[in-house]
Amino acid sequence: MSHAIGAPLIWWVSDYTLANESALIVGDDFGSIAKVKLESETGLKDIEIIQQNNQQLSVRLPATISYHSHALRLYQPDLKTFERVWLNAPKIDWLQGDMGVKTSTGQGWLQLSGKNVDTLNLQDAFLINKTGKSYSLSLKESDPWHAVFNLPKQIPVGSYQLKFGQKVTQPTIPPLEVFIVNQPTDFQQRVLNIKDFHQSEDSIDHTIAFKTALADLATHGGGTLYLPAGHYRLSNSLFIPKNTQILGDGNLATHLIWSKIDKQESIALINLEDNTRLQGFSMYHDDAAFGINSPSDRVINNVHIEDIVIRMSAYRGHPTSEMLTKIYDQILKRFSNKLDTIRLQANNITLKNNDIYGTGRSFAFIDSHGINIQNNKFYNGRRGWYSFSGCSEIIFRNNTITGADLMASGGGINTLGNKVSSRNLYFANNTLGMFNGWDREAFTSDGGGASYFGHVQSHKENQLLLATNLRSKGLRLTPYEGAVLFVVDGKGVGQYAKVISMSENLVHLDRKLDVALDNSSKIIICPLQENYIIVNNTISDAAIGIQLYGTGLNHVVYGNTSIRTGGINLLGLWYGGYQSAWYTLVAHNALYGSANTRKFNPTRTDLHTSNITVEARPRSTDELNLVYGIVIRNNQLYQNNGVSIIGSQNARKNMDAIFVDPLDN
The missing domain is CATH 2.40.10 (Thrombin, subunit H)
Incomplete structure (x- = not known):
């Protein structure tokens, strides 16, 4: 229906909402709403209004309804004129496939990420091309936040629209654009065996053999360098040419051991180019260096890293305290606390089934888009942390991140380095813990500055x-x-x-x-940070479990378990300029125990409580809504943990549309 003059305008709804749960609707012109009714198969049902003003309306759903898309009617005083608003309507934030954003191969996969995804008719999903021919998709898995489909094997290359069979009780969503492409590289076009290039029994150094074989592949446009089971000793960096795969016999069988590298040539053990793949080997090094790196002056495409073990430490052996201090100072001076085991600036990145341990940060992705990271183990080293900076369209799922040093911290996603945005993160089913150094933030957004x-x-x-x-x-x-x-x-x-x-x-x-x-x-x-879906993670031993620090828009924090952390923080604040925290759902999380603060205070005998905290920190007496449209409900708060809403004593106005359901938490 068209929008009537004087009717309410809808800007945000706190999906997803189950039976007997509260929903917050934010917009304009709600002050005159006299009644709310739910459209159902058996007729209209009255809905309880919990709170109401001109910009917001809170309602509670009946205890007997099932989870799907629901239409509410917001009635004017005449009880005839109404505006319809949808609860639990599907919202697709982004589409990602095995070849990156909106892109997949035949026999590949596609993932939808967003809100209320499983209210779509997922069993009737299909791709349709420009001639009208359609191809059915096979649903692999789904929940309210994502759905994964397998593609048919014989689907031709081309552009398509993703559509779903329409449900009567649901608004129509526009078709989604999808591109089906061939694999960019046939790694089997030329296969070389490293043993054919190392024929001297007198030398244990394989550096020349690797460089000769890689040069051969570069000359012929790429291929595979096969590394049979064994130990390969190297004394310099490797540069992997375009369209090239390095393939071992598995990380327990094939081992690459670097004694040193020429840091004037590269500060990384392995340097990647477009369309490169690393699989099935281990990497070892005892000095300060990057492990796997890409060019810093441009963005490359299509990087796949699988079944790789990295073990790098600049502190091995029996160093004296003076030597430890010297190594640490040199690392800080040269790398500015950004010594990265994996550092990539690329589109379409896949990391799966890897085990990554290094001296500093476990990984850093910069200006990268279409990132798929699943089933990995990451260890942060001394003052190490993990980082997504200026990145978008990220699937980070079923990974473990551990602080492997007493000075290790956590990490997160950010716009540090004057990035304009980071967007679209699906951060799910991960295990994070043992962060005892620095800020001790298991997951945080970050990035100061405003214009x-x-x-x-x-x-x-x-x-x-x-x-x-x-x-x-x-x-x-x-x-x-x-x-x-x-x-x-x-x-x-x-x-x-x-x-x-x-x-x-x-x-x-x-x-x-x-x-x-x-x-x-x-x-x-x-700077914009939006659409972070942080769901079903287990986080322990950190000063902060989950933190949305500064700019935040349309985030979800749902179903997470926090053990001995400082809880969940949402902050709108002055951070080199004002940054707002808006439109976020915090629900069905469980907070156990308390956490020590970032630094132990011997005058305190109490531990820092593990609360859900919403805070606005304006500068001086500035009046503005730094925090707006936040719903906190159905969280399990144990051991005297609670909910804190903190505003400024100096400013009259710094937050609004905050709904904490006392019946749920």
């Missing part, structure tokens, strides 16, 4: 004229495509849009806002 906080001078369609010239404030203007604009106070509060471009004081948005802004409207423009 604008202030009033709007004028607004027309998708263009805003700011009240202050950006350059006069010394703020960064470009590149800013993909940043987010929040309306944090005044007319139109609660709306957001993405930035297409910015100039001196003119901002172009990706869409028209429902409510036009005026000079009472305050906005923030800052």
Whole structure:
């Protein structure tokens, strides 16, 4: 139905919601709503309104309904005019396949990630091409947050639309674009055996043999370098050419051992290019270096790392305390605490069934998109942490991350290094723990900085004229495509849009806002972090279990178990500029025990409680909604753990639309 004048506008709904649970609906013009009814197969049912004002409406679903998409009618006082809003309607945040974003091979897979995914007709999913021919997909698994399909074996290369059989009790979702491609490389086009290149019985060093074989593959456009079971000693870095696979007989059989490398040539043991694959061997080194690396000056494509064991430590042997201090200082000076066992800047990355232990950070992905990381073991070393920076479309599932040093920390996803955005993370069924160093954050978002906080001078369609010239404030203007604009106070509060471009004081948005802004409207423009689905993880022994620090939009924290951590934190704050935490569901998590703080305080005998904390930290007396649209319900809080809502004592307004259901938590 079309939107009626004076009818409420819907900007966010706190999906997903089960029977007898509360839902928060955020938007505009809810003040006149007189009654809410649920459309059902047996007719209309009255729904309890829990709280209501002009920007928000909270309701409770009946105890007898099943989980699927539900339509609510929001009635005006005449009890005839109504606006329909959907609960548990499917929302697909992104589509990812075995060849990256929206892309798969025949015989490959596709994963949908989002909210209420399993309310779709997943058993009737199909790809249809431009001629109208359709190919049915086989559902492998699904839950509210994702669905995985296997593709038919004989599907031709081309562009397709993914569609689903329509359910009557559900809004229609637009078709999703999918590309089917061939494998980029036939690694079997040329297969070389490393033993054919190492024929000197007098030398135990295989470096020349590896370089000769890799040069041969580079000359012929790629192929496979096969490493039979055995030990291969190396004294320099390896550079893997495009379209090349290094294949061993398994990580317990094939071993690569580096005595040293020429760090003027490379600081990594193995350097990758486009369309490269590493599989089935172990790597060893006793000095400070990267393990697996890609070029830092560009983004490569299609990297696959499987069944690899890495064991690297700069502290092996029997060093004296003076030697330990010297090694540690040299690492800090040269690598700035970013000594990475795996460091990649690539599109379409696959890591599976690996076991990664290094001196510093277990992995760092920079400006990478289409990342699939499953069934790995990662160990953070001294002052080590894991990092996704400026990345998007990430599946991180069934992995273990362990602090393997008393100074090891956790990690997370960020926009550090002036990244404009990080988006679309499916972080599920992982086990994280034993983080005793540094900030001790098992999972956190991060990335300071913002471009604008202030009033709007004028607004027309998708263009805003700011009240202050950006350059006069010394703020960064470009590149800013993909940043987010929040309306944090005044007319139109609660709306957001993405930035297409910015100039001196003119901002172009990706869409028209429902409510036009005026000079009472305050906005923030800052880096975007959105669509983090953090579900069903087990986290232990950390100062912070899960933290959304600064900019956050449309996140889900659901079904996680926290043991001896500081709990779950959501913060909107001044962090080199204002950053808002908006529209997040925190539900069905279990918090056990308490955690010591980041640093032990001998004057305290109590432990830091493991709470769910929502906090706004404005600068001085600035008035704005740093935290907005947060629902906390059905969490299990043990050993006197609880829920804390913390605002500023200096500012009159710094958060709104926060709903904590006392019947659930």
